[in-house]
Amino acid sequence: MVHSKETEPEHRFYGFTRTVSASLTHLICIVFTVFITVLSRPGSSLFSWHPFLMTLAFSLFMTEAILLFSPHGSPIKSLPHKTKGRVHWILQCICVSCAVLGLAAIFYNKHLNDKPHFTSWHGFLGLITVCVVGLQSLAAVPLIFHSLAKGWSLAKLKRYHAACGLVTYLLGSVSLLLGLCSAWFAASVSGYTWYLSALCPALTALVMMNQVTTAYMAKKRFQS
Template sequence: MVIQKKEPEPETRFYGFTRTTSALLTHIISLGFTLFIALLSRPGSSLFSWHPFLMTIAFSFLMTEAILLFSPYGSPIKKLSHKTKVQVHWTLQGVCVTCAMLGMTAIIYNKHLNDKPHFTSWHGLLGVLTVGAVSAQCVAAMPLHYTSLAKGWSLAKLKRYHAASGLVTYLLGSGSLLLGLCSVWFSSSVGGYAWYLSALCPALSALIIMNQVSSAYVAKKRLQS
């Protein structure tokens, strides 16, 4: 008796195609936007230049790629074990925090040298909040990496809390990048359609990542129900 395999339904194929396309688009946006800011800021040309460069690497590239590792449609290492993905995710997030800290240090020291007030704009306030949030997120995730620290806690609940707080942190980072595009430095360098295209990059990435995280947990709830 020959058992024929069921062909995937057109709706399922279309869903998979859109998910794969969205993930691929996010990879392209995160890398392209980071390279664009690197070319614009020319890191090393001044102390200030390190601020936009490092912050963009942290929140546009590293954090995006760290989240996409768990995407079933766009992970560059989807064939590797979940444990390996967690280790790579942890490493990328650690580098993300380091870049964010260095980027914040660069702008603080630059303002100190030029005798300018600190954190007087919405970009500055949201930026320091984001750096604090991503640092706290990494510390709070340690029980997931070292399960011996999770005594008395449900790992399933910790994973849900980590995903939810991670999404909030990512949205804060995207908001900080968007406000950075409104700064005098960027607005004086980029205008017209190029500015709107630049603003679309973190906004679109945030929407796709938000959809990925929410869809993953909706799917888990369906399986558990």
């Protein structure tokens, strides 16, 4: 009993910090998406759809899809886990749709301007990321319809999905960071704005890593 009383403040502090970090992540991904939207002005050119849709996909929808399972930051944490899974999959499908459209926009824009495709690290990794996120969403179908995964336990499927999902999210974050190194973004911002922009996908990636590793890979920190 004494042990539990001693660890109670630690439990509260841990829960408070996790709640704050999750809330800040919601705010960061929204602010970053709005900032890129204002900067790119979607519809002003064919190219403008690329940064807008890619940021929408990997900064907003994918982040929010993972945060649905956060015990401290989920906007629907009171709903059953099965419902969260369905909403997560829907958000991921929207993410894939935005990513594919964003990829199509830059591909067609380069075609019209007679420029080579996927010659930069940003373009090459972006293509890989879009393919991986599409496969990841398809691989999640057995989690919704478990009868399709014969011989696999639901717990094992969730662990594999979480690990692969984290890798996918990190790929998306690196792709966004490389996009901030592009000539378009460098010409659009200056000074500390670039560093603040780069902090957004970097910080959200750290929060997502902590959430996934805590939930599926690390031992529970508070066990008596």
